[in-house]
Amino acid sequence: xxxxxxxxxxxxxxxxxxPPDVIDVMSELDNPDPKYIKNFIKNTGIKxxxxxxxxxxxxxxxxxxxxxxxxxxYYVPEQIGVLINxxxxxxxxxxxxxxxxxxxxxxxxxxxxxDINLGCSGFxxxxxxxxxxxxxxxxxxxxxxxxxxxxxxxxxxxxxMSSNTGLLFGDASAAILLEKDENDxxxxxxxxxxxxxxxxxxxxxxxxxxxxxASIPGDDIAVFNFTIDEVPKLLTAYMDKVGSKIxxxxxxxxxxxxxxxxKNVAKRVGMPMEKVPVCLDRYGNTSGCSVPLAIVDKxxxxxxxxxxxxxxxxxGVGLSWGVAGFKINTKDILPIQDGYDTFDDGYSxxxxxxxxxxxxxxxx
Amino acid sequence: MTDREKLALLEDMLxxxxxxxxPDMALEDIDxxxxxxxxxxxxxMEDEFGVKLTGDVIKGFETVGDxxxxxx
Numbered sequence: 001x002x003x004x005x006x007x008x009x010x011x012x013x014x015x016x017x018x019p020p021d022v023i024d025v026m027s028e029l030d031n032p033d034p035k036y037i038k039n040f041i042k043n044t045g046i047k048x049x050x051x052x053x054x055x056x057x058x059x060x061x062x063x064x065x066x067x068x069x070x071x072x073x074y075y076v077p078e079q080i081g082v083l084i085n086x087x088x089x090x091x092x093x094x095x096x097x098x099x100x101x102x103x104x105x106x107x108x109x110x111x112x113x114x115d116i117n118l119g120c121s122g123f124x125x126x127x128x129x130x131x132x133x134x135x136x137x138x139x140x141x142x143x144x145x146x147x148x149x150x151x152x153x154x155x156x157x158x159x160x161m162s163s164n165t166g167l168l169f170g171d172a173s174a175a176i177l178l179e180k181d182e183n184d185x186x187x188x189x190x191x192x193x194x195x196x197x198x199x200x201x202x203x204x205x206x207x208x209x210x211x212x213x214a215s216i217p218g219d220d221i222a223v224f225n226f227t228i229d230e231v232p233k234l235l236t237a238y239m240d241k242v243g244s245k246i247x248x249x250x251x252x253x254x255x256x257x258x259x260x261x262x263k264n265v266a267k268r269v270g271m272p273m274e275k276v277p278v279c280l281d282r283y284g285n286t287s288g289c290s291v292p293l294a295i296v297d298k299x300x301x302x303x304x305x306x307x308x309x310x311x312x313x314x315x316g317v318g319l320s321w322g323v324a325g326f327k328i329n330t331k332d333i334l335p336i337q338d339g340y341d342t343f344d345d346g347y348s349x350x351x352x353x354x355x356x357x358x359x360x361x362x363x364x
Numbered sequence: 365m366t367d368r369e370k371l372a373l374l375e376d377m378l379x380x381x382x383x384x385x386x387p388d389m390a391l392e393d394i395d396x397x398x399x400x401x402x403x404x405x406x407x408x409m410e411d412e413f414g415v416k417l418t419g420d421v422i423k424g425f426e427t428v429g430d431x432x433x434x435x436x
Contacts, residue, residue, distance in 0.1 A: 035395075043400040221419040224403045228410075260400070264407055 001189040001234060003241055006131040010184035012141075013074040013332045016174040016296040017064035017339035018283060019052040023151070025167065025284075040167065045259030049170030049284030051151040055342050058089045059097045061173035062145035063104050064339040069143075069177050070105065072334060077106040081139020083113040084130050086122035086146040086288050088202075088317070090115055091345075101145060104343065111139075119200070120255050120316025122146040122288025123174070124324045128188035130178050140180055147173020148287035168258070170284025173339075174292035186326035189238045191230070196319040199223050223319075227261050231315050232268035238323040239311075246270050249311040249325070251298070256280035256290035257316070265313070288314065293336070295328075300335040370432040373412065377404050387429030394428075409434065 085098035096115035126144040134142050150169035199222040204212025252271040266276045279297040291314050307329050315321035350358045371385045378396040391397045409415040413435050
């Protein structure tokens with residue numbers, strides 16, 4: 001593992017935003033097979049989720065969450081020196097969505113902004129990388145946004161490119177503020193395994209294989225074995241390294257993959273399920289956003305002035321996985337916001353099948 | 365553990381009635397043995413018998429008896 005200690009850096013606020021539309025899992029299939037749906041709910045724990053419309057992207061929910069933290073007085077645009085956006089569903093091929101978020105949030109040019117292509121492991125990677133940059137730079141505060149819109153298909157000119165994982169995933173984004181604080185600090189441990197890259201992959205639609213299906217089936221068994229073996233091992237190695245015990249933590253916040261994985265990882269590190277926040281029943285698997293969403297879901301409304309000690313782990317596509325342990329005051333965890341923001345970037349969607357802008361006659 | 369007890373573990377995992385399974389039953393004929401059941405089987409075999417099932421091993425299972433043969 002790559003272990004990092006970020007003395008003098010703290011996570012100072014967390015927010016999350018979801019689409020307003022609640023989708024009942026039962027309504028997700030055109031011809032619901034009651035037995036399949038019943039088993040799906042039983043095994044995954046997912047009953048509802050949020051799904052965005054085509055007028056919004058993950059960046060819009062990231063914007064809402066980041067602005068919520070700003071509006072609550074935790075930062076002014078001039079203070080942000082780092083903006084990292086983690087997503088598998090960016091707005092554009094290029095530039096990074098972080099650049100448009102920089103503009104939308106009114107951040108200054110004295111800020112480095114870039115995307116990282118990661119999925120479910122995104123939270124821990126994002127806060128660790130942002131903390132590393134903060135620690136070695138003149139920047140005072142960093143924003144990490146992490147989110148995906150995997151519940152809905154990707155639309156091209158001809159059709160909606162639906163995903164075979166559509167039933168599992170929910171749409172959401174989170175924003176996390178980090179800042180320098182000489183009296184605080186946290187640690188993280190990261191790992192990745194490119195030998196398992198085929199276990200979860202979207203190989204088509206980019207440069208090596210431009211044409212092909214929007215998604216291909218993952219290797220469920222390999223991913224499940226990876227998760228219940230490697231994640232508990234890294235959690236244990238992390239606790240050994242920092243000299244902590246599982247009892248020291250108020251919550252074990254895991255990537256909300258499915259209930260079977262949550263229960264098995266928790267069991268293997270000896271954490272009772274009462275101390276494992278669950279939000280996937282109402283939001284589905286929300287990719288890299290799921291750890292902060294679970295934190296916000298549990299503490300966002302409590303408003304108490306109370307410090308909690310959280311052990312978090314996010315894991316997924318790559319394969320990649322990480323652990324971070326940090327303390328945060330629950331008053332700095334903001335309530336979940338329904339996201340209504342959109343972004344008019346001025347680009348047209350009115351192209352014909354030949355890739356040429358439609359004439360006014362074609363549009364009509 | 366008797367053969368009957370091993371079958372009972374599988375019946376419980378698949379939420380079947382006691383006595384529903386026999387060793388010679390083909391797994392492809394058991395509706396409840398779906399992709400999620402295979403994940404449950406991984407947990408059952410590791411927790412109860414210390415046996416780690418890989419995807420290749422699971423793909424090789426044809427009958428209920430192929431599974432119980434690994435319950436040692």
